[in-house]
Amino acid sequence: MEEKIKVNALTFYYNTKAAICGITLPMYKNTVTALIGPSGCGKSTFIRCINRMNDIIPNTSVDGEILIDGVNIYEPRYDVTGLRRRVGMVFQKSNPFPKSIFENIAYGLKINGVRNRYDIEGIVENSLKSTALWDEVKDRLNESALGLSGGQQQRLCIARTIAVQPEIILMDEPASALDPISTMKIEELIQDLKHNYTIVIVTHNMQQAARVSDYTAFFYMGELIELNKTETIFTKPEKKMTENYITGKFG
Amino acid sequence: MSTHLENDLENVKLKMFEMADMAIDAIRMSVESLKKSDVATAEQVIQNDTYLDKMEIMIDDACIKLLVTRQPAAGDLRLVLAVLKINTDLERIGDLATNIAKETIRCDGRTPLKPLVDIPRMGGICIEMLKDALQAISTRDVARAQRVIETDTEIDYLNMQIYRELFSYMAENPHTITQAMGLIMVSKALERIGDHATNIAERAIYYIQGEDVRHQL
Numbered sequence: 001m002e003e004k005i006k007v008n009a010l011t012f013y014y015n016t017k018a019a020i021c022g023i024t025l026p027m028y029k030n031t032v033t034a035l036i037g038p039s040g041c042g043k044s045t046f047i048r049c050i051n052r053m054n055d056i057i058p059n060t061s062v063d064g065e066i067l068i069d070g071v072n073i074y075e076p077r078y079d080v081t082g083l084r085r086r087v088g089m090v091f092q093k094s095n096p097f098p099k100s101i102f103e104n105i106a107y108g109l110k111i112n113g114v115r116n117r118y119d120i121e122g123i124v125e126n127s128l129k130s131t132a133l134w135d136e137v138k139d140r141l142n143e144s145a146l147g148l149s150g151g152q153q154q155r156l157c158i159a160r161t162i163a164v165q166p167e168i169i170l171m172d173e174p175a176s177a178l179d180p181i182s183t184m185k186i187e188e189l190i191q192d193l194k195h196n197y198t199i200v201i202v203t204h205n206m207q208q209a210a211r212v213s214d215y216t217a218f219f220y221m222g223e224l225i226e227l228n229k230t231e232t233i234f235t236k237p238e239k240k241m242t243e244n245y246i247t248g249k250f251g
Numbered sequence: 252m253s254t255h256l257e258n259d260l261e262n263v264k265l266k267m268f269e270m271a272d273m274a275i276d277a278i279r280m281s282v283e284s285l286k287k288s289d290v291a292t293a294e295q296v297i298q299n300d301t302y303l304d305k306m307e308i309m310i311d312d313a314c315i316k317l318l319v320t321r322q323p324a325a326g327d328l329r330l331v332l333a334v335l336k337i338n339t340d341l342e343r344i345g346d347l348a349t350n351i352a353k354e355t356i357r358c359d360g361r362t363p364l365k366p367l368v369d370i371p372r373m374g375g376i377c378i379e380m381l382k383d384a385l386q387a388i389s390t391r392d393v394a395r396a397q398r399v400i401e402t403d404t405e406i407d408y409l410n411m412q413i414y415r416e417l418f419s420y421m422a423e424n425p426h427t428i429t430q431a432m433g434l435i436m437v438s439k440a441l442e443r444i445g446d447h448a449t450n451i452a453e454r455a456i457y458y459i460q461g462e463d464v465r466h467q468l
Binding site (some may be wrong): 191211229234 | 319320321322462
């Protein structure tokens with residue numbers, strides 16, 4: 001299987017304190033990798049390293065490297081804007097722009113230089129269709145995105161992310177603020193999207209990791225304890241600590 | 252639009268039906284091989300049993316994966332639990348058919364003790380029971396599953412009738428003991444297949460209604 005992302009000995013410091021220490025793990029193309037672990041174990045810090053979102057936090061530094069398609073994204077002259085175009089991100093709380101549903105998706109396209117109205121309309125429609133939102137919103141594309149339900153807003157944010165055709169999608173607890181039905185829709189969506197994208201998802205919900213991912217990485221106190229196929233992690237994990245965590249003995 | 256859970260459930264169900272078809276073939280072929288003293292067919296049954304064994308492991312794995320990664324609930328959960336158990340029943344049916352086929356091979360070259368009538372009849376009833384039990388799952392038909400459970404007494408009755416007949420053969424002529432014991436073993440195997448078909452019907456009711464009807468007689 002092709003390694004889309006390869007993390008080598010990654011350490012991330014807030015001031016002098018290492019929040020993640022020497023993480024090495026591959027993430028494969030067209031798979032979903034779930035990151036699980038107790039609060040403060042470094043999952044979110046780790047995922048935000050993959051599109052260099054942590055760059056904007058003062059007094060932080062990085063050791064090690066993250067290769068995407070074999071190129072280290074922490075090279076000094078690496079094009080960070082281009083990186084964020086290739087690596088989309090969906091956050092815990094849906095954050096649609098205070099604009100119309102249509103504009104939410106069209107905005108990213110416009111700033112990426114897509115000018116043709118027909119192109120934009122086509123991409124908006126396709127993005128909404130691939131997030132199973134089209135039928136729900138097609139008659140009110142010009143209404144404010146803020147009028148959508150929480151689950152719809154989150155799917156809109158995913159549609160917005162995929163409109164600019166990234167290669168990788170990072171999701172930081174994308175369903176933790178949603179009701180069970182909306183959560184199920186997002187989970188179904190994640191599994192459909194993996195055919196076209198490489199997905200990394202942080203989740204607090206172990207059952208969700210089991211449901212949506214192909215690989216699961218268990219983090220604890222900034223270290224990667226175990227990376228394995230999701231089925232293996234939840235049936236016969238190699239590390240005792242992983243078993244203790246997923247069976248609820250700590251964390 | 253069907254969900255990933257629904258697709259996975261449908262897949263394990265289809266695999267189970269595929270395995271059931273193989274088990275039914277095994278019963279039919281083993282009884283036929285005995286009736287016609289057809290060693291080649293008997294050997295085929297023994298060979299096919301390895302596929303049934305592989306299917307058992309494959310279905311178990313698929314169910315475990317489904318339990319872990321899809322976390323089914325209610326009717327979906329009952330289906331997976333039923334498939335896990337039916338899987339074992341089907342594998343045992345394959346083993347019992349193999350025992351019958353081995354008896355065909357053991358009897359090779361000997362003059363049959365008697366033309367077989369009741370044993371093929373038992374085999375036919377077992378096959379019908381199995382088909383009905385599976386149909387009950389497919390169409391969620393509790394009444395049909397119930398009828399399978401009731402039919403088992405017919406199998407038990409035939410089994411006892413065969414025993415009595417063969418005992419009288421052995422009492423009259425001790426030279427028939429080896430062959431008669433072989434046929435008693437075959438009859439017992441078919442009686443056990445009837446029990447497994449009954450188990451499958453009970454699991455069908457559990458899947459459909461959530462009601463455990465085992466050990467109620």
